[in-house]
Every structure is written in C-alpha cells, then in structure tokens.
Amino acid sequence: MMKTTNLGSGSHRPLSGQLYKYTNVVKGWQQRWFAVDPETGVLSYYLYDGPGDTIQPGQPARGEAHLAAAVICPSDEDSRTFTINCASGDMLKLRATDARARQEWVNGLRAIAEIHTKAMGANPPLQPREQLAVHDAMASARQQLQATELSDAALARCIESSDSPFPHTDPDLLLLKATSAANMQCLLQCLGILHRQQQYATVSVSSGKHSDTEIH
Numbered sequence: 001m002m003k004t005t006n007l008g009s010g011s012h013r014p015l016s017g018q019l020y021k022y023t024n025v026v027k028g029w030q031q032r033w034f035a036v037d038p039e040t041g042v043l044s045y046y047l048y049d050g051p052g053d054t055i056q057p058g059q060p061a062r063g064e065a066h067l068a069a070a071v072i073c074p075s076d077e078d079s080r081t082f083t084i085n086c087a088s089g090d091m092l093k094l095r096a097t098d099a100r101a102r103q104e105w106v107n108g109l110r111a112i113a114e115i116h117t118k119a120m121g122a123n124p125p126l127q128p129r130e131q132l133a134v135h136d137a138m139a140s141a142r143q144q145l146q147a148t149e150l151s152d153a154a155l156a157r158c159i160e161s162s163d164s165p166f167p168h169t170d171p172d173l174l175l176l177k178a179t180s181a182a183n184m185q186c187l188l189q190c191l192g193i194l195h196r197q198q199q200y201a202t203v204s205v206s207s208g209k210h211s212d213t214e215i216h
Contacts, residue, residue, distance in 0.1 A: 015108040017101070018048060022093040029095060032062065036109065041067045041116035043084070043092075043109070065092060068116040071188075072109045073146045074102060076153050082106055083149065089192035091185075141191055152184045 016035035023030055033048035033055050044061035069087035079099035084092040096102035159173045 015105070015112070017105075018050075018097065019045075019105070020095040021045065022095070034094075036067070036112055038112050038115075041112055043067055065090060066116075067109060067113040068120045069142070069191075070109075070113045071142050071145050071149075071191075072106055072113060073149050074106055076150055077157060084109065085145065085149070085188045085191075087192045089189040091188065141194070145187060145191060148187065149184060152180050155180050 015038070016033070019032060019034045020029040021032045022028070031048050031050060032045040033053075034043060034045045035055070036043045043065045045063055046055050046059060047062055048055070065084060065086050066088070067084075067086075071083075071085040073083050073085070075081040075083060075093075078095075080097070080102050081093065081095045082102055082105065084094065086092075094105075096105055156177055159177050
C-alpha cells in the first residue's frame with residue numbers, strides 16, 4: 001500500500017501518494033499519483049500504473065488544481081472517498097486506500113488550503129471593516145457548503161436505498177436526486193465566482209494604493 005507523506009504543522013514537505021480519481025460513469029475510478037506543493041498550494045496528479053511505477057522529474061502532470069479557497073470534504077458514502085471543490089468551480093472526487101489514509105489527505109489538504117486562502121486574501125494591517133466582513137462571509141460560505149455536500153450525499157444514498165420497489169426508476173425520486181445534485185454544483189460554482197470577484201477586488205485595491213504612492 002502506498003503511503004502519503006505526512007504533512008506536519010508548519011512543514012514544507014510535499015504531500016504525495018496514490019489515490020483513485022473518479023473520471024466518469026464510463027471510465028470509473030482510475031489510479032493516479034497525486035502530489036501537493038505546499039509553497040504554491042497546487043495539487044498535481046500524474047498517470048500511475050501502480051507499485052513499481054515512478055514519477056520522473058519534469059514529467060508533465062495529467063492535471064492540476066489550486067487549493068486556495070478550496071473546500072475539502074469527506075464523503076459519507078464510504079470511509080475512503082472525499083471531494084475537493086475548487087474555487088474555479090472544478091471538482092475532484094478521490095478515493096484513498098483506507099480510512100486512515102483519507103483522513104491524512106483531508107487534514108493535509110485542508111491545512112494547505114487554509115494557508116493559501118489566508119495568503120491570497122492578505123491585506124495591509126489596517127483593513128476596511130467591509131473587507132473583513134467579506135472574508136468572514138466567504139469562510140462561513142465554505143463551511144456551509146461542506147455541510148451541504150454531506151447532506152446531498154446522504155439524500156442520494158437514502159433515495160438509492162428507498163423502500164420503493166422501483167427506487168431507480170421512480171420519476172419523483174430521480175427528479176429529487178438530480179435537482180439536489182444540480183443545486184449543489186450551482187452553489188459550488190457561485191462560490192467560485194464570488195471568490196474570483198474577491199480576488200479581482202483585492203488586486204484592484206492593492207494596485208490603486210501603489211499608484212497613489214507613486215503619485216505622491
């Protein structure tokens with residue numbers, strides 16, 4: 001079993017290891033090698049054929065995701081699956097080798113995401129009250145989305161295990177499940193849009209202050 005590199009508090013060692021990535025209903029779960037650079041907050045994943053396969057220096061990544069403002073949430077469908085909902089609106093559904101490995105990944109990813117979320121929203125010591133309110137609201141929204149995603153997964157499981165003789169063909173149940181999943185994705189995309197707007201506003205304010213300094 002491949003083990004993840006532990007990420008201690010304040011450590012700058014990369015977090016890496018084998019995970020399974022859900023692609024789609026056709027391809028299902030595919031084995032990949034994941035690595036996080038704590039300095040940049042970027043999660044990269046590579047093609048991986050299992051034990052014995054190695055990732056070569058300079059090997060191009062199959063995909064990347066920025067962890068700043070990402071929501072990392074364990075799935076209650078089993079003890080190994082978790083999701084990463086990026087600020088861009090992209091979502092990665094991943095599966096660790098066991099429950100302990102999942103917890104290590106979730107803890108490590110959340111720690112890195114928190115560091116880069118704070119760094120991205122950093123402002124001068126004297127911040128406007130409105131800016132502080134925006135940061136608090138974004139943090140609260142991310143927490144609410146984590147709880148909402150758990151509820152969405154629980155609803156889907158409940159419908160799939162319904163006492164109805166035809167839970168997979170009942171149009172009302174299927175509509176409820178699809179609507180819940182669609183609303184969840186919409187909320188995640190909205191958070192991504194808000195996050196990008198916050199980034200733009202922060203950069204604009206910072207640029208304006210630099211311009212004022214140059215003028216004076």
